[in-house]
Amino acid sequence: MSELTELTLAGARDALADKQITARELTEAHLARVAKADALNAYVLQTPELALQMADASDARLAKGEAGKLEGIPLGVKDLFCTKGVRTTACSNILGDFTPPYESTVTANLWADGAVMLGKLNNDEFAMGSSNETSRFGPVINPWRGAGDSQLVPGGSSGGSSAAVAARLGVAATATDTGGSIRQPAAFTGTVGLKPTYARCSRWGVVAFASSLDQAGPITQTVQDAAIMLESMAGFDAKDATSIERDVPNYEAALTGDIRGLRVGIPAEYRVDNMPSEIEELWQQGIDWLKQAGAEIVDVSLPHTKYALPAYYIIAPAEASSNLARYDGVRYGMRENGADIDDMYASTRAAGFGDEVVRRIMVGTYALSAGYYDAYYVKALQVRRLIADDFAKAYEKCDVLLTPTTPSAAFPIGDQTKDALQMYLNDVFTVTVNLAGLPGISVPAGIDAQGLPLGLQLIGKAFGEEELLRVAGVVEEAAGFTGKADDWWSV
Amino acid sequence: MANSDLISGATGDWEIVLGLEIHAQVSSNAKLFSGAATEFGAEPNSQVSLVDAAMPGMLPVINEKCVEQAVRTGLGLKAQINLYSVFDRKNYFYPDLPQGYQISQFQQPIVGEGAIDIDLDEGTVKQIRIERLHLEQDAGKSLHDQHPNMSFVDLNRSGVALMEIVSYPDMRSAAEAQAYVKKIRAIVRSLGTCDGNMEQGSLRADVNVSVRRPGDELGTRCEIKNVNSIRFIGQAIEHEARRQIDIIEDGGTILQETRLFDPKNGETRSMRSKEEAHDYRYFPDPDLLPLSLTQDFVDRIADSLPELPDDKKARFINDYGLSAYDAGVLVSESENAAFFEQAAQGRDAKATANMVIGSVFAGLNKAGLSIAESPVTAAQVGQLVDLQSDGTVSSRIAKEVFELMFEDGEDQGKDPAVIVEEKGLKQVTDTGAIEAAVDAVIEANPDKVEQARERPKMAGWFVGQVMQETGGKANPQAVNALVMQKLGLD
Known part of the structure; x- marks a missing residue:
């Protein structure tokens, strides 16, 4: 049955529809593979009974010809999504064994379309990190290994999602992206990661990190799979005041492969110092592919790019410092008793939050404090506006932008944990997209000298996911990326 | 300002300066950002949605009814309605504040400046200016008397919509402050935007009190929190003004602070000083888009105003x-x-x-x-x-x-x-019957008749006697006329 776990989402869907396989077989194959993959630490909670129950229900619907768009497709769910009756922790100690009595809108959409849940996937604590090393459950290991079989990070914060899809521990996975948390892990693992336009997917029931930046999206094996997943995940939700009432198109149908006449912008400011030449070359390669496919290449400028990372690391922690105030030990999650209420708060939060989360709460609290608010928070909002304006101006000259996804390939476990600033630089090409609320996708496009995957990022116009996916499909096709990590981890 | 409002101290007269922040609970079936019910007096924690309890991943969604009520109140206060307003988070920790922040409006409230007339003694009227009205969430309630070493929390009130109505410091006496609260209460009740029930906490006031020499700059103010009856507002102001005057006259200075009024002894006591004041770290709530109203929406409410x-x-x-x-x-x-x-x-x-x-x-x-x-x-x-x-x-x-x-x-x-x-209380207007009664009294009291002819005021005695005889039912005018006539006094 090992070939069952090699199926793409589109492939599995078609095989299920053609009755070549059953949902139960497909789910069992993935469960069996997950059971052997403890070394990767991708899943923090496996739900095999629930998965089989859902798969059987899918088979019944398939038999009756009532199949949904994702009928019988086994998925992993990032532990940031609240799942009814299934422990949800955001990989933080402070949530203890919190088991939500409700289901996030995005996952509810997936289940309504027939998808099957394999379990909850590891992530950086509260999605704060770029290497999946801040999780209460320990780091996720990238199925791709470095020189001398060294262990690498899978990227973060959606490291469990990227590792699971790369190791075929699920046909696809849900993820979230606040500053690059879908795209960077996808680039590090040879998978496709799509961050939709802000407001495209509901945030209801997703544990909040930074509300104005958070957006759910899929990590998948292929661009087509990303299109299929997004169509199910997206949609207006009256329970999220920032969600937008706008029809969800058939994204899969947008993958025509025809980008003749499309204008692709190349932002000068994304050529950063000390970028490995391999990434520079890959970028050029991408430009050539798109040119060959009939696109027009346009040089554009995004002059405020260099302020994006500092602005992001004001805005995101500021919102986080407030969003995480609800974890106080009073109503749910863990509690450390104290001499009085203030002592209980302090003890609970000291024991419950990890170092990176504490750092961001402190930074955010400082940035919002009286006397600093104007100098930090207000300034950062101004920068954010300028960055959005940069994109608006660039889109007068082009339709999509092409950039590298990350300034490096996956790095060794523990390599950057001592230096927060170094870690933050991982997001340098991705945070601008969140600040401007635009859609972005990372497509695996090449292999570096160590044999590690590298990604190219495409950035679209707001709600321009169809065009974005179409170009991504062309890059994917041209790159012909077929690399796959070996199963060294399987026991 | 009437001089009678001045308070005399040991060293001369003092003027009280008062500004009020009234918290009025919006009359609506559901809370400001959730669908939970708002009825008073329900079982603890029986009216709490996932949003009110600040469960992970929950998001606020504005209740249009509450917005409508705020606009209606703003119109009733003859105030500026802001078509664009913003919800901010006011951050602080308290067990009955599940989110760790209160959603309020800080820099851009839904209602701007307005004015109301307050009714003072014998028909005099004074205008009090309104600075703003904004919408915000109420907190829950901490219960400290349910367990020897634990506090309980009731979240029924958590998230209920409040209108905070802020006045300018235009009031100069406890009576004016009381008249102001009465007037605000009358307005919101007539509009149906708040039931004005102070005993149940639907309407409560924070009172800012300072004193100064007449004509001087404003003095340092103290804020008395959450005073929940008109009588207590008067007592709190009287006590607080006297306290401040005594301190200044003894050579001291007033410290800006938040105080509590204790109805048991009629005094105010310090709750926290300015140094201990929270840094609320207000910032726009990223879960909510700015509130944008159309003029048409406002006009429709204006047309339906009672x-x-x-x-x-x-x-x-x-x-x-x-x-x-x-x-x-x-x-x-x-x-x-x-x-x-x-x-x-x-x-x-x-x-x-x-x-x-x-x-x-x-x-x-x-x-x-x-x-x-x-x-x-x-x-x-x-x-x-x-x-x-x-x-x-x-x-x-x-x-x-x-x-x-x-x-x-x-x-x-x-x-x-x-x-x-x-x-049988019908007034007797039958002149015959009254005449008979008058005749009877005159006949029985010849001496009094003599006296009455000397002193005509004595006629009143006869009227009283007749009224008594008739059980008060005789028409007094008729009795009076007949008595005067029979005594020859008319």
């Missing part, structure tokens, strides 16, 4: 010919005004106003009842006014009849005509 207390007062003066004072008393509660208007329908309004104020309100006040609980209906008051107007009963008998209708007893709630009939 008559406001001041307009009603003007109408009562103009249409019913009432005095400013009587009109002011009647409109202070919209239910009272409605009771009066129902009673006055088609009859002498002034006489009705006298009976409503002099008998009904006085009786209710004494019995501690609300107008809705009145044993005498508006229609019955009208009937009684009619009996008085057409001379069936004298004003004195009318008062007696009212008491029978009002007080506990077999006649409570009966129609006045029935009581008059059963008790």
